Amino acid sequence: MTAASRKPLQIAITTGEPAGVGPELTAQALAAAAAHWPDAQFTVLGDAGLLEARAKAVGVDWAHLTGGTRVRVAHRPLAVAAQAGKLDAANGRYVLGLLDDAIDGAVAGTFDAIVTAPLQKSTINDAGVPFTGHTEYLAERTRTPRVVMMLAGTGARPLRVALATTHLPLKDVSAALTIDGLLETLAIIDHDLRRDFGLPVPRILVTGLNPHAGENGYLGHEEIDVISPALKLAAERGIDARGPYPADTLFQPRYLEGADCVLAMFHDQGLPVLKYATFGEGVNITLGLPIIRTSVDHGTALDLAGTGRADAGSLIAAIDAAVSMARNRRGA
Known part of the structure; x- marks a missing residue:
């Protein structure tokens, strides 16, 4: 046709x-x-x-x-x-x-x-x-059973930010993060970026939850106990997901170059950066x-x-x- x-x-x-x-x-x-x-x-x-x-x-x-x-x-x-x-x-x-x-x-x-x-x-x-x-x-x-909120800018190389959790009180975020849940979220992002965005091998950068991505456990254990194991399993499934990176330094051009999406752990970790960069021209997309x-x-x-x-x-x-x-x- x-x-x-x-x-x-x-x-x-x-x-x-x-x-x-x-x-x-x-x-x-x-x-x-x-x-x-x-x-x-x-x-x-x-x-x-x-x-x-x-x-x-x-x-x-x-x-x-x-x-x-x-x-x-x-x-x-x-x-x-x-x-x-x-x-x-x-x-x-x-x-x-x-x-x-x-x-x-x-x-x-x-x-x-x-x-x-x-x-x-x-x-x-x-x-x-x-x-x-x-x-x-x-x-x-x-x-x-699981969807992923992703906001995206416009242009040839748009900034895309997906969320591991959405409308939760901050005190509930840590308990909501699980290895299986993050793995499923990464699989949804990878699948939909391939099918609906024409990206053959999406590269996903993943933030930590804690300041400095936990600083080797001194500032929290979620990176060690949950995020890193999920990334390891994702790699075994052919998903190019990297991290966890400190959220306060990840959103810089030199780190984002070549990335197709950032996965942030909670709503106000990733979206303020994206909205500052793209507000008025951004798009909210529901993946999954x-x-x-x-x-x-x-x-x-x-x-x-x-x-x-x-x-x-x-x-x-x-x-x-x-x-x-x-x-x-x-x-x-």
Whole structure:
């Protein structure tokens, strides 16, 4: 089958918290960059009236954008009218419904990838639904025993940072790190970087947990007891994972040169560095799922909603990553 005869990739975009910037950023991203992906069609999941209103507020001709075959709207009505910048728990289940629709479509094969605009966890919890985050919810809904959160920059040699643990209190991180768990995490990173990113032999650099990577046991034993044994087993499986390295020195160009991903032990060990380097153009990617999911590197930005001052760069990058990953997976 030639590239010209292939069916277009189907990309779903959930517009997230209706009081936040998700609806308008979706309109801005597609208006600015839909032509960048000629082999893709987009399904925008959200309330049709809300999307039209927010698009108008930021100067996007929504009727023109959705008037052809490239962009369509899958309407799900709001529970109550949404006001920019003002959260309402009545719409918590609406937000979750958008995500459910996207996941169900991707699992069924209707969508080749899903891109998620930011949501507000508190709104969903206030609606009576326990909710930790997109990553955990995607794992639960797809019955995936382990997923890996990875954030990535853009460019020819992007910085990628994956996490061994995600939304945990710092006091619980050490207990959550196990040899088997780290080995499985490394296997997921290696597998998905090969399949979805076209990297034949990914090189993964692994941080320690403690300052100075434990300093030979003087500052902690996790490196000796857990991380190093996991790396040894990974090497035996053909995974190029190296470390553990002190996190305070690893994120330098001379160490990152030739690396495809850094695996950090906890959320705030790796992500501050990546967000400092790439914020506004970074992409949040969930590895290990049976479906492709990417997202933005920022939150709902309630203070910017409806003003036209929010930057769609991260959402454009997330769409670009989803399309690229879908192309690679289709060609695998």
